[in-house]
Amino acid sequence: MLYTPIKFRNLELKNRWVMSPMCMYSCEDGLASDFHTVHYGSRAQGGTGLLIVEATGVVPEGRITNGCMGIWNDDQAEKLRKIVNFVHENSGSKIGIQLAHAGRKASTWNGKQISLEEGWATVAPSPIPYEESERTPHELTAEEIAGLVQAFRDAAKRALDAGFDLIEIHAAHGYLIHQFLSPLSNVRTDSYGGSFENRSRFLLEIVEAVQELLDDDHPLFVRISATEYAENGWDLEESVQLAKIMKEKGVDLIDVSSGGNIHGARISVFDGYQVPFAEKIKKEANIPAGAVGLITSAAQAEEILQQEKADLIFVAREILRNPYLAIQGALDSNADCPFPHQYERAKI
Template sequence: MSALFEPLALRGLTLKNRIVVSPMCQYSAVDGFANDWHLVHLGSRAVGGAGLLIQEATAVSPEGRITPEDLGIWKDEHIEFQKRINQFIEAHGSVPGVQLAHAGRKASTYTSWLGKGHGAVPEAEGGWQVVAPSAIAFSDSYPQPVALDAAGIKKVIADFRSATERSLAAGFKVIEIHAAHGYLLHEFLSPLSNQRTDTYGGSFENRIRLLLEVVAAVRQVLPADFPLFVRISATDWTEGGWTPDESVQLSTWLRDRGVDLVDCSTGGNVEKAQIPVGPGYQVEFAERIKREVSIATGAVGLITTPQQAEELVANGQADLVLLAREELRDPYFPLRAAHELGADVDWPVQYERAKPRR
């Protein structure tokens, strides 16, 4: 039996295999609303056999969007179409998940391919004031943030909680909190972007405080049998930034507060960080956290072949394999992988005639 196609139980949920469609922004929404593009994009990957699909970074508030074209779940009206998508995903044997996000200082930027501009969107053109732990811009071309005050921090926590309640109503079965890639929660973690002197800055315990408070607020409204993931950037790849050792320590705190899986990415908080990109270059962080913290982990980053994915699961380096660009290139990667690895999996009945026979 292929390790990649072994089921995985997380609380009351069982995934049929270890292949996850990683959250990938489509920048195709209007006022946060999902539409037919998202239905076809996600639906085709459910038909393609992935065990779990995590919907792209979905903003918990309007000001939490990366671009004006981001998906959102900050109002009840967003629920109806999301529910339709999730019903389709489940009807084809996959599990719908959502990544709840706040972009922080990297918000209010242009979607490059629309040809409207680059960098910060001016308020006159639909942009908005962005927020961060400290008033430090990501780069010269990004918006200048204002530091969150106590009321602003309370609003962020409440927004994540409300977004979780809407996600349950929309039929999502996994929640992932986005604390990576230089967005708001990662900005609080890293001393490069967090220079606060109050209880949310300075020491490790203070810098992780907001993430832990968000986790507590989300976990409080989730059913006991509902899995909760957190995506982190395991390193800033920059001296003086967030470190792998801190990621291990944070993962212990997350485990003890009801998080079921740490999704291990890296980078995104420093504009010109030197990142040694290559096949599986982030797997080592998932492996270390899994080994030292005894928590399930997900590996992501240039995982492109069935054999590569199979090996890292079989060797115990991670529990889930999250595929991004490879799933854009091939929505049916799981079906192809099953054939190459000798696993007999069900195909959609409409496609059964095309299933390769051994």
């Protein structure tokens, strides 16, 4: 199964390998560079079915760091077009982009909040910092929330104009959308806080706004944290409930990760530790799911797929170590994985 195609809407991926979005902290003013062309291009030539470009800020204040990517203006989109064109022209891979806003976890470097002089004021659903020692974030007004929904829509439009095949919305890892979902970081008393329905409203409004732009050739993925490993926090049951709603709204796949919203949360990490979350969401919400989390080999990925625990395999650290993970796995298992034509001689 790992090397069989799969379709989302009309978009066909040549295999089930996905390069997870991973921040590279290598932009100036949110602009992609030659580094990014090589970074993503090498994984495309390495046989990866789908690449998802790192968390990309929909507004300047939505970046995690000063070095993070952005798509709030046309110059940034034009730089990204170069990467998209390279991938399309030099591989059989597809390429998507993850649209993001870091919320209260923005304006940092090396995991620590930087000064206002170096960074910027942060925003959140409620005036609760990620760490007690950090600045209190500004509580977003309803009008500001509406403006951010529009910012996600505008960013998606730029991404589509730049040629991206797929949009992913980042609603995981303690960033702004996740902050709205969690009752521990969202204590609002208006229509965006309190009940599950209200805490989900921001994400669902973004989904609806972005869906207005998408056609049958451009799917929509959403990354969530299935649990935040904290008592009375966002949990797996709520994730299943949310996934059912997102399926109704036309989301094509849930990219299932976990954690990130509660400082100091204890997480037991082992190979494939997040796969059970993907399996539960896939089976109980009846929606395609992506598995991620210390998946390091083709054999491991194949087992996950054969056992119907997920539909796509998202790899992060391992694909940083080995850009040719997909091709190498195919060689080891005698499966077919397209080589760049320049490298055909290496197949024998």
